Amino acid sequence: MSSSTDPSIPVTVNGDGRTVPEDYPLTELLRDLEIDPDNEDEAAGVAVALNESVVRRQDWEDVRLAEEDSIEIIQAQPGG
Amino acid sequence: MLNGLIMSDVTHANGAVANEADDALVIGNHSFSSRILVGTSRYPNPQVMLDALEATGTELVTVAIRRVNIENPAPESHLDLLRRGGYEVLPNTAGCYTAREAVLTARLAREALGTDLLKLEVIGDDETLMPDVEQLLDAAKTLVDDGFTVLAYANDDPITCRKLADLGCAAVMPLGSPIGSGMGIVNPYNLRIIREMIEDTPLIVDAGIGTASDAVTAMELGYDGILVNTAIAQAQHPVDMGRAMRKAVEAGRSAHRAGRIPRRLYAEASSSMEGRIGT
Numbered sequence: 001m002s003s004s005t006d007p008s009i010p011v012t013v014n015g016d017g018r019t020v021p022e023d024y025p026l027t028e029l030l031r032d033l034e035i036d037p038d039n040e041d042e043a044a045g046v047a048v049a050l051n052e053s054v055v056r057r058q059d060w061e062d063v064r065l066a067e068e069d070s071i072e073i074i075q076a077q078p079g080g
Numbered sequence: 081m082l083n084g085l086i087m088s089d090v091t092h093a094n095g096a097v098a099n100e101a102d103d104a105l106v107i108g109n110h111s112f113s114s115r116i117l118v119g120t121s122r123y124p125n126p127q128v129m130l131d132a133l134e135a136t137g138t139e140l141v142t143v144a145i146r147r148v149n150i151e152n153p154a155p156e157s158h159l160d161l162l163r164r165g166g167y168e169v170l171p172n173t174a175g176c177y178t179a180r181e182a183v184l185t186a187r188l189a190r191e192a193l194g195t196d197l198l199k200l201e202v203i204g205d206d207e208t209l210m211p212d213v214e215q216l217l218d219a220a221k222t223l224v225d226d227g228f229t230v231l232a233y234a235n236d237d238p239i240t241c242r243k244l245a246d247l248g249c250a251a252v253m254p255l256g257s258p259i260g261s262g263m264g265i266v267n268p269y270n271l272r273i274i275r276e277m278i279e280d281t282p283l284i285v286d287a288g289i290g291t292a293s294d295a296v297t298a299m300e301l302g303y304d305g306i307l308v309n310t311a312i313a314q315a316q317h318p319v320d321m322g323r324a325m326r327k328a329v330e331a332g333r334s335a336h337r338a339g340r341i342p343r344r345l346y347a348e349a350s351s352s353m354e355g356r357i358g359t
Binding site for chain 2: 033035
């Protein structure tokens with residue numbers, strides 16, 4: 001999708017810094033993290049927030065990442 | 081006369097069965113036949129968890145909302161495991177210290193799990209895990225306004241509990257004692273006051289239940305249910321403890337509905353004194 005000559009931008013994913021190409025699609029980031037956004041079974045139970053706002057699943061494909069974006073990707077885990 | 085007695089007994093028995101069947105726990109728009117909510121953490125392994133959940137008869141189980149582990153993804157989704165067992169999930173906001181964190185976690189939970197149910201928990205510190213009342217009330221207001229069915233974990237403080245009910249929480253869940261402590265119900269008098277003050281909102285004892293007798297006490301106090309995790313998960317035999325909790329909740333509920341006798345300081349003979357031998 002993006003060539004290695006694209007400028008990189010810093011973002012935060014689940015609290016950790018990483019760099020991604022400018023205008024990187026959220027769906028590509030999810031694929032990098034081994035979450036297939038097109039696989040309903042795999043994506044079920046996962047939710048994403050961008051800069052403290054929830055991104056509805058149907059809107060994932062429209063999101064492009066910008067510099068200093070903070071992304072949270074969560075799922076259900078054992079809890080009381 | 082004999083027939084009359086028998087008929088009367090049969091009618092009574094049928095009536096009792098009908099009442100039991102109608103005795104659903106209703107939280108918002110959700111209805112449950114079981115009155116025990118169970119946590120899904122700290123079991124020896126997933127199979128023991130599933131077996132213990134089944135033993136409790138629960139229909140509603142809690143989950144935490146956590147960041148996906150990017151480095152080391154879980155081999156099987158916890159959610160898949162629970163949904164395969166037929167359980168409805170109740171996401172919590174455990175670990176949130178502020179209303180802002182709790183509201184974001186709640187909204188993520190709703191998106192991830194497709195449920196409006198939420199166990200709202202906003203804690204003040206990690207030693208006591210006691211609720212931060214100011215942040216809790218703030219988050220409860222926002223989430224109720226946002227359409228969530230909020231089950232609010234609270235201190236055993238009548239005023240806070242009443243405020244949560246007045247804000248529109250679907251259930252209020254005062255603690256019996258600190259989370260995971262197994263200390264049981266340390267202030268039954270407060271829990272009784274809370275029950276007397278809040279008649280129209282379901283009340284659930286959350287946190288501190290250590291063994292079956294604590295569950296009985298909660299139900300005998302007129303509470304609508306209990307939420308329990310560690311007492312089952314960390315018992316030497318979690319499945320057996322799950323079964324014990326189920327029986328305890330049923331026994332306590334029945335006793336509450338049956339209506340206990342008043343306590344008396346002095347004895348009152350069960351056997352009539354009339355016709356006794358001697359003077």
